[in-house]
Amino acid sequence: MLKATIEARDALARFDARARALPNPTVLLNAIPLLEAQASSEIENIVTTTDELFTASVTEVGATPAAREALRYRSALFAGFREVGRRPLTAGTAAQICATIRGHDEGFRRGEVFIGDPATRQRVYTPPSGREALTALLDNWSEFLNAPTDLDPLVRMAVAHYQFEAIHPFTDGNGRTGRIMNVLMLCDARLLHLPLLYLSRYIIETKDEYYRLLRGVTADGAWEEWVRYVVEGVRSTALRTTDAVDRIDGVQARLLGVVRTVVGSANGDLLSVLMEQPYSRIRDVVERCGVSRPTASKWLHGLVDAEVLASLRVGREVLYINVQLMNVLRG
Structure with missing residues (x-):
């Protein structure tokens, strides 16, 4: 694990330095978050093309609902990034991000949520429910994000991402909110100076593996395999984005x-x-x-x-x- 995190941190540092050295980093800040919005939304079956999305970012004429929703994702990312360094990342941060993504604020869910096959109604996972249970779990998650630790920041991000998705605190928007929190954690740890590295494309390309490993932690406590997957995602995404x-x-x-x-x-x-x-x-x-x-x-x-x-x-x-x-x- 140490070797994997060293390689990923090295790739991430080289990407961060390359992005900061650009004469005009606004080029990346305008474009890459839009691509992340597209990819992250696609994971949730909200599909829009690159052309639709960039057109909608300039003019709302003819913008599809999917494009509008992806643009809200970018707005949520930038809103979250503005808070980095001003206050700790907490469940409250996640709630603000989710409200921006969805276009309205429902707060944390009060009842159960179904995760499974919508056709057969077969559940694949049942998140915890009940206001007291959710509050306790989210408080624990917020504390984990901010407590002093010897864990490498990439390992902490991987663990926190699993835990957030397992808690599943919102009726909708959990995946997209969790993926924004990933990059905010990297920025908060000062591994990134700009919010420009996203794992959504990596997750799309390895979607079956992503869900298999999430379930593996839940069912068998298979933490190491899950963390290795996330760390490798950071490494490969940093190399790919540096090339871009x-x-x-x-x-x-x-x-x-x-x-x-x-x-x-x-x-x-x-x-x-x-x-x-x-x-x-x-x-x-x-x-x-x-x-x-x-x-x-x-x-x-x-x-x-x-x-x-x-x-x-x-x-x-x-x-x-x-x-x-x-x-x-x-x-």
């Missing part, structure tokens, strides 16, 4: 060359708009670059002609898509 950051950096360098040719100068503000908002509007360029609408339109059309942008009409709005960046983000 390198490719995003390459896209920015190539786009800068085209902007210099089309616009006649290395317009940093225009480059920032197109990287921070892979789906951009003319008004975004006007506001950021301080130019007239005809000038912004001329620039964007020139970049479409150069085939680094593609245009898409959504209602009365025309969006300009950073094609190479979106190819990297789609992975």
Whole structure:
């Protein structure tokens, strides 16, 4: 376990340093949480495409309910990150995150919740119920997150994630809330300076294993296998995301060359708009670059002609898509 955590911590540290070294980390802060929102929602069978999600982040015209729900996930993540360092992570933090994800605040559940096959009504797990029991368990969980310990932060995150999902304190939104709490725990432990590493894609790719190992802890106390799985998820996700950051950096360098040719100068503000908002509007360029609408339109059309942008009409709005960046983000 020690060897596994050392390797994962090393990969995580290299990713954190790489992300912080970017000239414009806002590119990652805008894009990667959206992809996490998409993946985390997909685990709960709330499915939206990358194009739908990035379009909805710019204009609500035609936004699907799934896209709106995924965007609330991103809002919940940022709200939680703003609290890191200001106050301890607790069950109250989780309740605020869940309320933002769901769009309303139901608080902690009062009755039982069904986890199993909805068709056959066969249960696979029965979480604890009763207000006193839930309160005691959540207090214990909050204390575990904040008590001094010799446990490696990755091990503590793995244990805390199991415990939160086992308590299952909300009628809905437990999985998504728990996955946001994971990255907040990494930030709180100062292993990450920006909330940019997410395990949802790893969980989707190993979904059967994820649920098998959760049940293994419940049924047999198989903690080591579960913790190894989570630690490996951190390691592999850090390596994958570091690679994505390198490719995003390459896209920015190539786009800068085209902007210099089309616009006649290395317009940093225009480059920032197109990287921070892979789906951009003319008004975004006007506001950021301080130019007239005809000038912004001329620039964007020139970049479409150069085939680094593609245009898409959504209602009365025309969006300009950073094609190479979106190819990297789609992975």
